[in-house]
Amino acid sequence: QVQLVESGGDVVQAGGSLRLSCTASGVPSGTFSRYALGWFRQVPGKEREFVAAISRTGGSTDYEDSVKGRFTISRDNAKKTVALQMNSLEPEDTAVYFCSARSTIITVPPIRAREEYTYWGQGTQVTVSS
Numbered sequence: 001q002v003q004l005v006e007s008g009g010d011v012v013q014a015g016g017s018l019r020l021s022c023t024a025s026g027v028p029s030g031t032f033s034r035y036a037l038g039w040f041r042q043v044p045g046k047e048r049e050f051v052a053a054i055s056r057t058g059g060s061t062d063y064e065d066s067v068k069g070r071f072t073i074s075r076d077n078a079k080k081t082v083a084l085q086m087n088s089l090e091p092e093d094t095a096v097y098f099c100s101a102r103s104t105i106i107t108v109p110p111i112r113a114r115e116e117y118t119y120w121g122q123g124t125q126v127t128v129s130s
Helices: none
Strands: 003-007 011-013 018-025 035-042 049-054 061-063 071-076 081-086 095-103 124-129
Touching: 003 095, 018 035, 018 095, 018 124, 035 071, 035 081, 049 071, 049 081, 061 071, 081 095
Parallel strands: 011 124
Antiparallel strands: 003 018, 018 081, 035 049, 035 095, 049 061, 071 081, 095 124
16 A cells, blocks of 8 residues: 655745655555656645646656746655655645655656545645745
8 A cells, every 4th residue: 555645844934945755655666656746735625736746757747837937846766755846935835735646657748637646645734924
């Protein structure tokens, strides 16, 4: 059973930066590259929304329009991790951030659809103060 654990959430002032990390367990050695990965976020009363996604090899990425140029998703298949570097944070970025994974034979494009993902972490809180 694949498990995902996020870390790195914190309280930060507007304009600041945070780096979120997500570590996978239960993935046999050498197979993490079979998983498409993504980051989503959710605020109370709203649906979980797409933030960023990365293809199996890391060669292709996709971002929600409001975070383009500010956020960067990356992965380390050897360490079984996916990261989200967030710069120029805005109060509107305040949310619980979730990482997600799905085993797939599709190499590109990255997966944006929430319903396509199989595994989810428990989330990490990011709060951006104005």
